[in-house]
Amino acid sequence: MDLEDIKQFIPQREPIIMVDRLVRVAAEEAVTSLVVRDTLCFVNETGCLSEPGLIEHIAQSASAFAGYAARAAGATKPPVGYIGEVKKFHCYRLPECGEELFTTIAWGPEVGGVRIVSGETRAADEVVAETQMKIFTR
Amino acid sequence: MKFKDNYYRLVGVRNEGAHSLFSIALLPDCELYRGHFPGDPVCPGVCSIELIRQCAECLEREPLFIHRIKQCRFTVLLSPVTCRELTVDLFLSPFGEEESVIVSARICDEQNVYVEFKSEMLKKGRTISG
Numbered sequence: 001m002d003l004e005d006i007k008q009f010i011p012q013r014e015p016i017i018m019v020d021r022l023v024r025v026a027a028e029e030a031v032t033s034l035v036v037r038d039t040l041c042f043v044n045e046t047g048c049l050s051e052p053g054l055i056e057h058i059a060q061s062a063s064a065f066a067g068y069a070a071r072a073a074g075a076t077k078p079p080v081g082y083i084g085e086v087k088k089f090h091c092y093r094l095p096e097c098g099e100e101l102f103t104t105i106a107w108g109p110e111v112g113g114v115r116i117v118s119g120e121t122r123a124a125d126e127v128v129a130e131t132q133m134k135i136f137t138r
Numbered sequence: 139m140k141f142k143d144n145y146y147r148l149v150g151v152r153n154e155g156a157h158s159l160f161s162i163a164l165l166p167d168c169e170l171y172r173g174h175f176p177g178d179p180v181c182p183g184v185c186s187i188e189l190i191r192q193c194a195e196c197l198e199r200e201p202l203f204i205h206r207i208k209q210c211r212f213t214v215l216l217s218p219v220t221c222r223e224l225t226v227d228l229f230l231s232p233f234g235e236e237e238s239v240i241v242s243a244r245i246c247d248e249q250n251v252y253v254e255f256k257s258e259m260l261k262k263g264r265t266i267s268g
Contacts (some may be wrong), residue, residue, distance in 0.1 A: 015170065052204075
């Protein structure tokens with residue numbers, strides 16, 4: 001599969017796409033990237049990606065990971081997932097325009113359509129945000 | 139994107155005891171719904187977090203940085219088509235040093251509680267410790 005075309009893995013469309021690429025995928029872990037730019041809808045008036053923008057980026061990174069797995073299993077469309085819960089979110093600083101984010105997603109088992117995911121976002125090799133979340137599919 | 143008057147409109151604010159109740163109108167023509175999701179508008183959960191932050195900033199009268207979210211539960215899916223008017227029920231309490239505030243909130247209407255939220259926010263321009 002061509003990892004470059006992110007739209008094949010996520011159901012979100014412009015103007016709310018918050019992940020650029022799936023960088024690599026392993027069995028229980030994936031890495032995505034996003035370049036912060038002022039055209040992103042969660043970039044605030046000071047040119048920084050907001051905390052909700054970071055959470056959405058982590059959620060869509062998890063969505064891309066799930067979409068990759070679904071495509072690999074033969075699905076033609078990416079599954080639509082929703083955030084059920086955000087827990088233990090920690091933001092250390094807001095990344096600025098021009099910075100490239102790398103996010104590592106680790107996922108736990110899926111129980112009853114709910115999956116527990118943890119995500120850690122780095123910029124310039126320092127952690128800027130981390131969170132756990134529950135994602136459910138309708 | 140500016141959220142106020144694009145994603146939501148503030149209709150009014152009133153106090154009930156230590157709680158502040160913000161009446162909010164969701165704006166279904168917001169451009170975000172073109173992508174979330176095509177033909178099936180659903181409010182992004184993170185936009186509810188931004189809404190809570192902006193209500194808290196309105197009370198504190200200064201910018202707030204979301205340092206930690208202890209827990210934020212999205213209990214019922216929110217759509218601007220089925221839900222036009224919401225209440226953000228906000229309770230703020232000072233935490234530790236005076237640069238930090240605990241923000242507890244619920245987003246609800248007469249039928250449902252959509253979001254339950256608890257976080258620590260920092261007044262911007264102050265240093266972040268830990």
